[in-house]
Amino acid sequence: MEAATELSNVQKELLKLYAHNVSDEQLRSIKQMLADFFAKEIDRQMAELWKENSWGEEKIEAWKTGHYRTPYKP
Known part of the structure; x- marks a missing residue:
């Protein structure tokens, strides 16, 4: 399998969040x-x-x- 060489649009947006510290409560809210x-x-x-x-x-x-x-076929 070939590794992806470019970040997706979602990955790029999420990386922007990493520049900011958030509280544990805010992190839970984001995950939810x-x-x-x-x-x-x-x-x-x-x-x-x-x-x-x-x-x-x-x-x-x-x-x-x-x-x-289906049966396993190695």
């Missing part, structure tokens, strides 16, 4: 904000996926009884 943002984004993407594929309760039931593991 980031977690909330990504959780909301995942929810949005999942809702879109379900809508695009017209999935419903029957899909959940099929997943409950399905066997999706």
Whole structure:
């Protein structure tokens, strides 16, 4: 795998924060904000996926009884 040579836009913005000391409470708030943002984004993407594929309760039931593991092949 090739290493990334350029920082992403998110990494660049977060690096700007490193120039400032924040309290432990502020750090916890920042972490919570980031977690909330990504959780909301995942929810949005999942809702879109379900809508695009017209999935419903029957899909959940099929997943409950399905066997999706594949054997290990070195």
